[in-house]
Amino acid sequence: MTITKRNALKLGIASFLVNLAGNTAAKETVGTKVIVVGAGIAGLAAAQQLQSQGATVIVLEAGDYIGGRIRTDMSLGAPFEFGAGWIHGPDEKNPIKRLADRVGANTFVTNDDSLEVFDTQGQPLKGEDYDRMDRMYDRLQRKLYLRGRRRDKRSIYEAITEIEPELLNDPLGRWMLSAYIEFDIGAGIEDISAANAFSDTSFDGDDVIFTDGYDAILAPLSDGIDVRLNSTVFQISYGKDGVEVNGIEADYVVCAVPLGVLKAGTIAFDPALPSAVQDAVNEIGFGTVTKIALKFDKPFWNVETQYFGVMTEPKGRWNYWLNYRKFSNENVLLGLSFGQYAPVADKMSQDDMTKDAMEVLQSVWGEAVTAPNAVLTTHWSQHPNFKGAYSYPQAGGSIAQYERFEKPIGNRLFMAGEHTVFNYHSTTHGALMSGRRAAKAIASLW
Ligand SMILES: Cc1cc2nc3c(=O)[nH]c(=O)nc-3n(C[C@H](O)[C@H](O)[C@H](O)COP(=O)(O)OP(=O)(O)OC[C@H]3O[C@@H](n4cnc5c(N)ncnc54)[C@H](O)[C@@H]3O)c2cc1C
Incomplete structure (x- = not known):
């Protein structure tokens, strides 16, 4: 298997992006007061940078913890990452890697090529099947992306229907589209823009996980910051004299809540967001990905394999599994659901989700599958503070829509969050860079 998930199709737009990663600001911000809404990595990065330059900063966070979509649970004996895992x-150059080094975090390279895929009958694929998948992927890449037109409004599904329809009826093709594209982009191929899906960029290197938990990187960003938990913001007022949020007055506000929360209209803006920004809120997609961790007394799988794929139907149903035994002593399998199946899975109770995921494991390992002794699940689209997992370029939308979040609004309101950086959207590093961008913009105004 030579497919590597994130990097195969990137077109390499590296230009201004590294500047966003720097944490030097144009001017000091002594004497200014800033409210940051949302204590995810974007909000914390903005707060930390502003405070280090002398600003008075208050972070208002709706939840009862910091980190937002970076959230680790160690109850299984190894990290269960509700959100970001890699x-x-x-x-x-990756600012998350730099933070990881700063806190001395232990990381582990997860080898995408260490993969065993099982067909619809639960039988392992043969060598020639992997070769066929490689060829299918290459062909798709050539036809769809390299000849893609920027103005193409079609979804990936619609484009494939025209150029490679047989892929959609081939179980291997369906698995590949889901486990690679739908996982990476966080939505169904039916909804993702064919033209923009792979126009973002990435840093180099094989993906790594944190063996002691992703949330270790939050400490340097949150130490000494006035974060007020359980403080949901419902209104942001901004004008020429300053801003007011939850009755607190300040000079500037950084709004770093998830795109799903902006779409839901949880926060009323006074005055309303400029129509171009509101259009971006409406037209950029916000999908979901569902995770289940099942811990067993004994492994019934090959503990030497990093990933297992299962060609399930409906497409996206628990079709990709991470084996924890590669980096811990815990007999944990982490299952993932993608695409249009993820919102279905998100709505299941923990018991129903467990039954659903166990059926998939039993389709491969049969009676060897024992009952799990611990289970953890995610339901991102059901959570009022998130309403989904991460943003994606939706069919019909444009890259320019993301750029509308980059400019200050009325020189008082600054948007941050993973959905505001097209080139690194849906990542922790993109979110962090957006927070630093907001801090830098405030410093240059003050
Ligand atoms: C399942 C999943 C898997 C992922 N995998 C990866 C991965 O492997 N690698 C990677 O790089 N990225 C991954 N991501 C994406 C990454 O986690 C996010 O891009 C990043 O953490 C987003 O940071 P943020 O600061 O923009 O938003 P968030 O972390 O969502 O922070 C926003 C904060 O705003 C708060 N909030 C919401 N509404 C209000 C309100 N009204 N008032 C006050 N506060 C409010 C929220 O509670 C939250 O704490 C994944 C995400 C998910 C969900």
């Missing part, structure tokens, strides 16, 4: 492209 540093994508952990090279020296």
Whole structure:
């Protein structure tokens, strides 16, 4: 298997992006007061940078913890990451890698090529099947992306229907589209823009996980910051004299809540967001990905294999599994659901989700599958503070829509979050860079 998930199709738009990663600001911010809404990595990065330059900063967070979509649970004896699991492209330029180094975090390279895929009958694929999948992927890449037109409004599904329809009826093709594209982009191929899906960029290096938990990187960003938990913001007022949020007045506000929350209209903006920004809120997609961790007394799988694929139907149903035994002593399998199946899975109770995922494991390992002794699940689209997992370029939308979040609004309101950086959207490093961008913009105004 030579497919590597995130990097195969990137077109390499590296230009201004590294500047966003720097944490030097144009001017000091002594004497200014800033409210940051949302204590995810974007909000914390903005707060930390502003405070280090002398600003008074208050972070208002709706939840009862910091980190938002970076959230680790160690109850299984190894990290269950509700949200971000990997540093994508952990090279020296990646600011998450730099944070990881700063806190001395232990990381482990998860080898995408260490993969066993099982067909619809639960039988392992043969060598020639992997070769066929490689060829299908290459062909798709050539036809769809390299000849893709920027103005193409079609979804990936619609484009494939025209150029490679047999892929959609081939179980191997369906698995590949889901486990690679739908996982990476966080939505169904029926909804993702064919033209823009792979126009973002990435850092180099094989993806790594944190063996002691992703949330270790939050400490340097949150130490000494006035974060007020359980403080949901419902209104942001901004004008020429300043801003007011939850009755607190300040000079500037950074709004770093997830795109799903903006779409839901949880926060009323006074005055309303400019129509171009509101259009971006409406037209950029926000999908979901569902995770289940099942812990067993004994492994019934090959503990030497990093990933297992299962060609399930409906497409996206628990079709990709991460084996924890490669980096811990825990007999844990982490299952993932993608695409249009993920919102279905998100709505299941923990018991129903467990039954559903166990059926998939039994389709491969039969009676060897024992009852799990611990289970953890995610339901991102059901959570009022998130309403989904991460943003994606939706069919019909444009890259320019993301760029509308980059400019200050009325020189008082600054948007941050993974959905505001097209080139690194849906990643922790993109979110962090957006927070630093907001801090830098405030410093240059003050
Ligand atoms: C399942 C899943 C898997 C992922 N995998 C990866 C991965 O492997 N690698 C990677 O790089 N990225 C991954 N991501 C994406 C990454 O986690 C996010 O891009 C990043 O963490 C987003 O940070 P943020 O600061 O923009 O938003 P968030 O972390 O969502 O922070 C926003 C904060 O705003 C708060 N909030 C919401 N509404 C309000 C309100 N009204 N008032 C006050 N506060 C509010 C929320 O509670 C939250 O704490 C994954 C995400 C998910 C969900």
